[in-house]
Amino acid sequence: MKISYFKKVKILLVVYILVIMISCNQSPSSEVEDKSPENKVIFHQSEDMGKQPWVFDIEESTIDNDNYRKAAWTGEYIQLVYMSLGVGEVIDLELHEDHDQFIRIEMGKARVLMGKTKENLDFDEEVSDDWAILIPAGYWHEVRNIGDSELKLYTIYGPPEHPKGTVNRTYEEANVIIIKGDF
Numbered sequence: 001m002k003i004s005y006f007k008k009v010k011i012l013l014v015v016y017i018l019v020i021m022i023s024c025n026q027s028p029s030s031e032v033e034d035k036s037p038e039n040k041v042i043f044h045q046s047e048d049m050g051k052q053p054w055v056f057d058i059e060e061s062t063i064d065n066d067n068y069r070k071a072a073w074t075g076e077y078i079q080l081v082y083m084s085l086g087v088g089e090v091i092d093l094e095l096h097e098d099h100d101q102f103i104r105i106e107m108g109k110a111r112v113l114m115g116k117t118k119e120n121l122d123f124d125e126e127v128s129d130d131w132a133i134l135i136p137a138g139y140w141h142e143v144r145n146i147g148d149s150e151l152k153l154y155t156i157y158g159p160p161e162h163p164k165g166t167v168n169r170t171y172e173e174a175n176v177i178i179i180k181g182d183f
Contacts, residue, residue, distance in 0.1 A: 050079070078158045078160065098137055107152040115145075
């Protein structure tokens with residue numbers, strides 16, 4: 001079953017609104033108490049929790065991630081991926097023809113470039129903690145860590161971009177896998 005572009009946008013916007021609502025309703029000092037096994041809250045998962053209900057502290061989980069890329073939840077229509085970029089590291093210039101992308105910066109400073117062609121990246125912005133980036137399908141984009149510490153972010157793809165359970169410990173590992181996959 002093929003999902004229309006407008007349905008994909010609607011799904012992504014609903015997820016975006018939910019993330020914002022959750023972020024606004026949690027104070028930094030709030031803690032979740034787990035008093036019953038059926039309501040277990042998992043903060044530091046080691047596997048992709050996709051296609052099952054899951055609640056967690058997204059800011060804490062994002063900041064605690066030390067992998068360059070880690071698929072945290074892969075569903076049928078969306079995917080949550082944590083990323084941690086070292087100083088000077090980059091999410092290389094890429095294009096998603098058939099899906100939109102949401103990125104939220106939890107910690108650090110980044111430069112975001114976007115454009116309709118890879119030769120003309122006319123959208124150029126600097127972002128930092130608590131900023132969000134919306135990347136429409138069909139736009140070339142690159143995100144570069146321009147700070148003096150790690151850049152911690154999460155991204156939501158609609159539909160999923162990476163295989164369920166993807167973990168790339170380093171930028172180099174992620175690029176070797178991509179290069180091998182192109183042959």
